Amino acid sequence: MDSSVHPLPAAPAASRPGGGQRVLVGHPRRGIAAAVRRVLTGMGVRYVDVAADAGGLLAAVEAEPPDLVIIDRALLRGDESLIETLRAVIGRGELPILILGRFASLAERRAVMAAGATDLIARPLTGAELAARLRGHLENRLLNRSLQEVIRSLQTFHTGAVQRMQLARDMQLDLLPDEALRTGIERRYGVRLDSHFESSSELGGDIWGARPLDDDRFAVFLCDFTGHGVAAALNTFRLHALLEKIDLPGDNPAEMLGAINRLLVGLLPESQFAAMLYAVVDTAADRLTYATAGAPKPIIGVPDCPLRVGESVGLPLGVSMKASYRNRSVEFPPGAFLFLFSDALFEARDWEGRPFGYPGILDLVRLCGPQGGAPAVGGEGGLADLLDRYFAVMPRPLADDLTALWLTRTVPRSG
Numbered sequence: 001m002d003s004s005v006h007p008l009p010a011a012p013a014a015s016r017p018g019g020g021q022r023v024l025v026g027h028p029r030r031g032i033a034a035a036v037r038r039v040l041t042g043m044g045v046r047y048v049d050v051a052a053d054a055g056g057l058l059a060a061v062e063a064e065p066p067d068l069v070i071i072d073r074a075l076l077r078g079d080e081s082l083i084e085t086l087r088a089v090i091g092r093g094e095l096p097i098l099i100l101g102r103f104a105s106l107a108e109r110r111a112v113m114a115a116g117a118t119d120l121i122a123r124p125l126t127g128a129e130l131a132a133r134l135r136g137h138l139e140n141r142l143l144n145r146s147l148q149e150v151i152r153s154l155q156t157f158h159t160g161a162v163q164r165m166q167l168a169r170d171m172q173l174d175l176l177p178d179e180a181l182r183t184g185i186e187r188r189y190g191v192r193l194d195s196h197f198e199s200s201s202e203l204g205g206d207i208w209g210a211r212p213l214d215d216d217r218f219a220v221f222l223c224d225f226t227g228h229g230v231a232a233a234l235n236t237f238r239l240h241a242l243l244e245k246i247d248l249p250g251d252n253p254a255e256m257l258g259a260i261n262r263l264l265v266g267l268l269p270e271s272q273f274a275a276m277l278y279a280v281v282d283t284a285a286d287r288l289t290y291a292t293a294g295a296p297k298p299i300i301g302v303p304d305c306p307l308r309v310g311e312s313v314g315l316p317l318g319v320s321m322k323a324s325y326r327n328r329s330v331e332f333p334p335g336a337f338l339f340l341f342s343d344a345l346f347e348a349r350d351w352e353g354r355p356f357g358y359p360g361i362l363d364l365v366r367l368c369g370p371q372g373g374a375p376a377v378g379g380e381g382g383l384a385d386l387l388d389r390y391f392a393v394m395p396r397p398l399a400d401d402l403t404a405l406w407l408t409r410t411v412p413r414s415g
Contacts, residue, residue, distance in 0.1 A: 024060050024070070026069065039130050068134070188215075193210060195406070203232070207240065223276040226274070235272065265321050290310065290327070302335070348400070351393070
């Protein structure tokens, strides 16, 4: 026959035990082709196909790409040139192509390799020598295929992980007050509410919120759970669920923190806790009442008064069922502001490794508004300017999650 393929007892690739390797031998002389096949089967190769000419070789590659192609140089002396035939074979897959035969000159060897051959096996050689050469190529092919499978698996996993992580991040951002809630509070109570949320990884452990209490009062809070990433983010969902589903004393900061603490003691995994500040603004009484649970000290500005660094007392939430908290009450008239932030703001280190600290924060607050630190009414507010100055000297990404909240009473309440 001018064109034929002579396989061993065939088995589809999908049904081969262990995904056994397949080798395609292109040789015009059946006796030599049979000898090559015996070498291969002696090596443990279970699937060997033989093509008697170039046409059969190409048809076999198209039908099922093998793991290795062995072509006798004599088979390439047909109607097609050597280079054209090799390129046709390579065009059907990136296959290892070995050329077996006698090569008259160095130029001929170079031409074969330039055409796309993987290796040249020059005759004469023994069966043992041929087996050794083929074994190396088959092992490399098996390794490459295994690596490709691993890479494909990792790519699939990574794509899925990225999609899941983005979904989780979107869900976490949905926990924060949306534009409608913020605008409603600003208009109802005559305040301005600026915020910044930045996690150190895809997910973070910070959460802040604001909620109306009655016609004169509303509450704000900032909570920072230990750690960051998935574990910390799960805790923010826990806290959000508690605030939404359980009737808590939201108008009394100390009692509010105490109630949340008792719930979190039983919910948080061991060694995890939360620092939180909860505040109530009373626009009728011009008072700010707040309580803290291991949170950073708030900064309070009142027109024509020095900046005030508030107190921070009380154990973090989730540490002890016996923890108790105390209210602090300060004057908070129109023009006053409250600046809350997670500890990443003052614990972060600059390019030279120096911590920013509270002095650095106070300096920025003084720079970001008129006397007293309050931002101009109707302007961009102090927070954007403060963070621009901050990140001019502090490298990103930060080592911890950063949340900042700047609340300003902008106008007196009308009757």
